[in-house]
Amino acid sequence: MNLLCRSYIKENAIVLTTPKRNKLLKDGPESESLMSNRCHILGRGSYGIVFKAIFREHAVALKIIKKRAILTLHNEAHALNWNHRNIVRIIKLESTPEFGLIIMERSNGFCLQRVVDTLALPLMHRLFIVLDVLAALRYCHGRHVLHLDVKPGNILIALDNQNNCSNRSYICKLCDFGCSLKLNESSDSSNTNGTTTKGTLRYMSPEALRSAPLSCASDMYSLGITMWQLQSRRPPYYTLTCNETIAYQVVKHQLRPDNYARLKELQLSSNYTKNPPLSSCYCANSVELICSYINQVNPQLDLYKKARRQLNFETSHGRVNKRSTKQQKQNKQPKLSHYFYNQPTVSATSLESAYSDLYRSCWISQAELRLNSFKLQQRLELILHKCLSN
Structure with a gap:
């Protein structure tokens, strides 16, 4: 495990490997691993929760969408991979009938x-x-x-x-x-x-x-x-x-x-x-x-x-x-x-x-x-x- 991954584990960020993403898509924000590790929460809403995470060795924010709001992923996809300094970049979208994941840039602010x-x-x-x-x-x-x-x-x-x-x-x-x-x-x-x-x-x-x-x-x-x-x-x-x-x-x-x-x-x-x-x-x-x-x-x-x-x-x-x-x-x-x-x-x-x-x-x-x-x-x-x- 490289030093970057270790530093993010230390601050309770989720390392988004493929198995971890599959687990989150199955269990959602109530995943036992999230609750037990007390991963840092950036924001909450009635449709989902945003966590600190690391994806491909980059600091990101992970939004876990509840199933009743899965249709909003289609709207989020409008901005997928846009690269503009005044827009939070959406890096990846994944979904199942139960949950959706939005991986986006995380800035200090x-x-x-x-x-x-x-x-x-x-x-x-x-x-x-x-x-x-x-x-x-x-x-x-x-x-x-x-x-x-x-x-x-x-x-x-x-x-x-x-x-x-x-x-x-x-x-x-x-x-x-x-x-x-x-x-x-x-x-x-x-x-x-x-x-x-x-x-x-x-x-x-x-x-x-x-x-x-x-x-x-x-x-x-x-x-x-x-x-x-x-x-x-x-x-x-x-x-x-x-x-x-x-x-x-x-x-x-x-x-x-x-x-x-x-x-x-x-x-x-x-x-x-x-x-x-x-x-x-x-x-x-x-x-x-x-x-x-x-x-x-x-x-x-x-x-x-x-x-x-x-x-x-x-x-x-x-x-x-x-x-x-x-x-x-x-x-x-x-x-x-x-x-x-x-x-x-x-x-x-x-x-x-x-x-x-x-x-x-x-x-x-x-x-x-x-x-x-x-x-x-x-x-x-x-x-x-x-x-x-x-």
């Missing part, structure tokens, strides 16, 4: 959701992040693939000491193509035929909520919601717990997360409904059910039995920390802020309104009127240039 929850990002870094995600989306769209689940939980901040930019030591990588969709190349490449889609409801475009034809503009909408969240540091529609209400208001009344007055009204009115709202959930498991609510055919409140939680890399640094919450906060804040330090300037403060105008241009209800990726990139770069010139 943080989930963007964790960063947003921990500290306020300076404008300069928000611009870097959005430009990286935009580059990933343009690569996807150039290959006729829609991601359809753009959100902070699916963006990895990978630490990169070799980054050419002197103002940052990280790059952003888009991950989780489980909701992605291949555009129909036999028809107009700007649209798909009407289809049932999955994604995180609070980031989904109006056309996705209606199960209407989708386009690259659908990803731009989700990116606009993400840009707002990077600025506000709040989940979209954070005052509302009922996803059906959110879907109806987004489609019928053009509700957006920055309409705080309307969100307050809806929050107050929900306190007086006969049926209590659902606990907070983030994903649509069936778009047809949402559509029936939006179209007032059969509105009902008990639509979701279980929320889908997206896998992410929030816990990608060491084992579960058993220190006190106070100690964790004291150690975590400086660790993250070190990578996102920026001296605020008067000019940067005045550019916040320009940043806000951009994300509002991404979430216009009419898909054809939204800001496209080329114009968004140009305007982001212009704001970034002004930030860096101070």
